Amino acid sequence: xxxxxxxxxxxxxxxxxxxxxxxxxxxxxxxxxxxxxxxxxxxxxxxxxxxxxxxxxxxxxxxxxxxxxxxxxxxxxxxxxxxxxxxxxxxxxxxxxxxxxxxxxxxxxxxxxxxxxxxxxxxxxxxxxxxxxxxxxxxxxxxxxxxxxxxxxxxxxxxxxxxxxxxxxxxxxxxxxxxxxxxxxxxxxxxxxxxxxxxxxxxxxxxxxxxxxxxxxxxxxxxxxxxxxxxxxxxxxxxxxxxxxxxxxxxxxxxxxxxxxxxxxxxxxxxxxxxxxxxxxxxxxxxxxxxxxxxxxxxxxxxxxxxxxxxxxxxxxxxxxxxxxxxxxxxxxxxxxxxxxxxx
Numbered sequence: 089x090x091x092x093x094x095x096x097x098x099x100x101x102x103x104x105x106x107x108x109x110x111x112x113x114x115x116x117x118x119x120x121x122x123x124x125x126x127x128x129x130x131x132x133x134x135x136x137x138x139x140x141x142x143x144x145x146x147x148x149x150x151x152x153x154x155x156x157x158x159x160x161x162x163x164x165x166x167x168x169x170x171x172x173x174x175x176x177x178x179x180x181x182x183x184x185x186x187x188x189x190x191x192x193x194x195x196x197x198x199x200x201x202x203x204x205x206x207x208x209x210x211x212x213x214x215x216x217x218x219x220x221x222x223x224x225x226x227x228x229x230x231x232x233x234x235x236x237x238x239x240x241x242x243x244x245x246x247x248x249x250x251x252x253x254x255x256x257x258x259x260x261x262x263x264x265x266x267x268x269x270x271x272x273x274x275x276x277x278x279x280x281x282x283x284x285x286x287x288x289x290x291x292x293x294x295x296x297x298x299x300x301x302x303x304x305x306x307x308x309x310x311x312x313x314x315x316x317x318x319x320x321x322x323x324x325x326x327x328x329x330x331x332x333x334x335x336x337x338x339x340x341x342x343x344x345x346x347x348x349x350x351x352x353x354x355x356x357x358x359x360x361x362x363x364x365x366x367x368x369x370x371x372x373x374x375x376x377x378x379x380x381x382x383x384x385x386x387x388x389x390x391x392x393x394x395x396x397x398x399x400x401x402x403x404x405x406x407x408x409x410x411x412x413x414x415x416x417x418x419x420x421x422x423x424x425x426x427x428x429x430x431x432x
Contacts, residue, residue, distance in 0.1 A: 109153035119238035125216035126272035135266030145276020150214035154235035157207035191232035193260025219311030226269030392428025399430035
């Protein structure tokens with residue numbers, strides 16, 4: 089559902105992850121890093137359409153403790169969510185223990201980019217729930233990438249780090265994700281939302297310090313994976329919708345370039361599914377821009393209505409909700425003091 093800038097019970101000290109590393113690998117880590125989860129406030133599936141997103145980092149983290157390989161050309165992984173150390177001699181995607189593909193993929197794309205990274209040992213712990221739509225995978229990628237950079241003594245610009253981590257998820261994990269998750273994880277700021285233009289990659293921190301507003305995350309109990317086929321299907325549908333409009337107007341290169349008037353002019357002329365996918369993305373871009381203005385004005389009531397509108401669009405036009413999420417949003421509507429709710 090909706091996002092949280094504050095949540096309770098999510099802190100694991102970095103020193104604890106370092107101790108976990110030492111206990112498993114018999115040495116002090118060269119680096120211990122952390123990366124937060126993220127919540128999407130407005131801008132659902134707009135990132136890979138070169139659009140706008142309003143997101144926020146949350147106070148749940150993935151911690152990574154890393155060091156050079158103990159044995160030449162051997163990668164070793166341990167996570168507190170699983171029981172044993174995983175040792176590999178090749179940096180290739182894994183079918184079993186698929187979680188290691190995220191840090192392994194980051195290593196692979198760093199190496200391909202000419203960065204001086206080598207085989208490593210890695211211990212992971214954290215409090216970002218898996219499969220909850222809070223970007224545990226991006227947090228794992230970013231925490232691992234930062235840990236590898238520190239372990240092997242090089243710097244990576246944050247935008248470049250986001251691009252590397254996205255590439256790792258695409259290539260190693262089979263998810264054709266956009267940059268929303270990685271960007272939000274890297275640039276999120278306490279008590280702020282994050283506005284991102286995914287065409288230019290310009291980003292702005294938007295203050296969210298109204299004492300009358302709390303952003304709360306509620307779990308539906310239904311797990312989510314970006315690598316699910318439905319996600320990739322939506323990307324394909326959006327690309328086909330953009331292609332339809334580009335044939336009508338050569339200035340259109342993505343759904344970012346489609347206006348409401350252009351959309352309406354195509355009603356009845358394009359495939360209904362593609363029309364509805366485009367309607368969702370075009371509407372979401374508009375809602376992000378309206379939402380920023382409303383937050384700056386302190387108009388929480390109208391901002392909340394945008395959340396409800398966004399969810400309804402996700403439910404009917406984009407069809408990426410589920411009955412459990414719909415029920416939670418319906419419940420929220422009945423609670424006094426709730427401004428708005430939507431899936432994330």
